[in-house]
Amino acid sequence: MDMDDLKDRGLVLLGCGKMGSAMLEGWLAGALEPHHVWVRDPKPSDWLQGLDGLHLNQSLPDAPAMVLVAVKPQMMDDALPELRALGNGKTVFLSVAAGTAIAKYEALLGDATPVIRAMPNTPAAVGRGITALVANAKGAPSLPLAEKLLQAVGQTVRLDSEDQMDAVTAVSGSGPAYVFHMIECLAQAGEAQGLDAELALALAKATVGGAGHLAENSPKDPGQLRVDVTSPNGTTEAGLKVLMADLPDLVKRTVAAAADRSRELKG
Numbered sequence: 001m002d003m004d005d006l007k008d009r010g011l012v013l014l015g016c017g018k019m020g021s022a023m024l025e026g027w028l029a030g031a032l033e034p035h036h037v038w039v040r041d042p043k044p045s046d047w048l049q050g051l052d053g054l055h056l057n058q059s060l061p062d063a064p065a066m067v068l069v070a071v072k073p074q075m076m077d078d079a080l081p082e083l084r085a086l087g088n089g090k091t092v093f094l095s096v097a098a099g100t101a102i103a104k105y106e107a108l109l110g111d112a113t114p115v116i117r118a119m120p121n122t123p124a125a126v127g128r129g130i131t132a133l134v135a136n137a138k139g140a141p142s143l144p145l146a147e148k149l150l151q152a153v154g155q156t157v158r159l160d161s162e163d164q165m166d167a168v169t170a171v172s173g174s175g176p177a178y179v180f181h182m183i184e185c186l187a188q189a190g191e192a193q194g195l196d197a198e199l200a201l202a203l204a205k206a207t208v209g210g211a212g213h214l215a216e217n218s219p220k221d222p223g224q225l226r227v228d229v230t231s232p233n234g235t236t237e238a239g240l241k242v243l244m245a246d247l248p249d250l251v252k253r254t255v256a257a258a259a260d261r262s263r264e265l266k267g
C-alpha cells in the first residue's frame with residue numbers, strides 16, 4: 001500500500017479536534033487534498049466546514065486505506081464498534097490516542113485488524129511534528145505507508161516495543177505544552193522586568209523557536225550550545241544558577257506524572 005492507495009481508497013479521520021486538525025492541516029499543505037479525506041466528528045469546526053471537497057460526516061467508503069483514530073481515549077468504546085465492519089482486514093487503523101493499547105483495538109475491532117499505534121504532537125500543523133510508531137503483526141506491513149503519511153507533517157521514529165509509548169507520550173506528545181508554558185513564563189518574567197507584554201512575548205517566542213531550531217540543526221549537543229551562551233561570570237551564568245537548581249527535578253517529575261497518567265488511561 002502506498003500514498004496512491006490512500007488517495008484512491010480514502011483516509012478516514014475518526015475525531016477531528018485539536019490533534020486530528022493539526023495533522024490534517026499539515027497534510028492539506030501538500031500531501032493530500034480534501035476530497036481524499038472523510039471526517040467523522042459530532043461538532044466539526046468552522047475550519048473543517050470550510051474545506052471544499054472534504055467528506056464531512058458523510059457515509060464512509062467500504063474499505064478505506066486507513067482510519068486515523070483521534071478521539072479521546074475515554075471515547076473508544078462508543079466510537080469504534082461502528083467501524084468494526086470496515087475493510088475486512090484491508091483497512092489499517094492508525095491510533096494516536098494516549099494510553100489506549102493495541103490490544104484494546106483488537107478487542108473492539110477484531111483480532112485480525114491491522115493496528116498501528118502512534119504518538120504525534122501538534123507541531124504537525126506546521127510540518128514540524130514528531131511521531132513515534134509501533135504496530136501489531138497485521139499492521140506491521142503498513143508501517144512504511146503510515147511513516148510516509150506522518151513524514152508529511154514532520155519526523156517519525158519506530159519504537160521497539162509498545163511499552164515505550166507511555167514515556168514517549170510524556171516527552172514528545174505532551175512536550176509541546178511544557179514548551180508553550182516555558183514561553184508564557186519567559187514572557188511574564190520579561191514583563192516583571194519592565195518590558196511591555198507584546199515585546200516580552202515576541203522575544204520569548206522567537207527565543208524558544210530559534211533555540212529549538214538551533215538545537216535540532218547544530219552538530220553540537222544541547223549542553224554545548226548552553227555553554228556557548230554562558231559567558232564566565234556573565235548574565236546567563238547568574239540566570240542558570242537559579243534555573244538549574246530546580247528545573248531538572250521539576251521536569252523529571254513532570255514527565256513522570258504524564259507517563260503515570262498514560263499508564264492509568266489503559267484502564
Ligand SMILES: NC(=O)C1=CN([C@@H]2O[C@H](COP(=O)(O)OP(=O)(O)OC[C@H]3O[C@@H](n4cnc5c(N)ncnc54)[C@H](OP(=O)(O)O)[C@@H]3O)[C@@H](O)[C@H]2O)C=CC1
Nearest residue numbers: 015016017018019040041043070071072073079096097098
Ligand atoms: N492534543 C494533543 O496534543 C495530542 C492528542 N493526542 C491524542 O489525540 C486524541 C484526540 O485528542 P485531542 O484532539 O486533543 O482532543 P479533542 O477533544 O480536541 O478531539 C477529539 C474529537 O473527537 C470528537 N469525537 C468525540 N466522540 C466522537 C465519535 N464518537 N466519533 C467521532 N468523533 C468524536 C470530539 O468531539 P466533541 O468535542 O464534540 O466531543 C472532538 O472533536 C486523544 O486520544 C489524545 O490522547 C495525541 C497526541 C497529542
Ligand SMILES: O=C(O)[C@@H]1CCC=N1
Nearest residue numbers: 097098169173174175
Ligand atoms: O494530554 C493528553 O492526554 C494528550 C496526549 C498527549 C498530548 N495530549
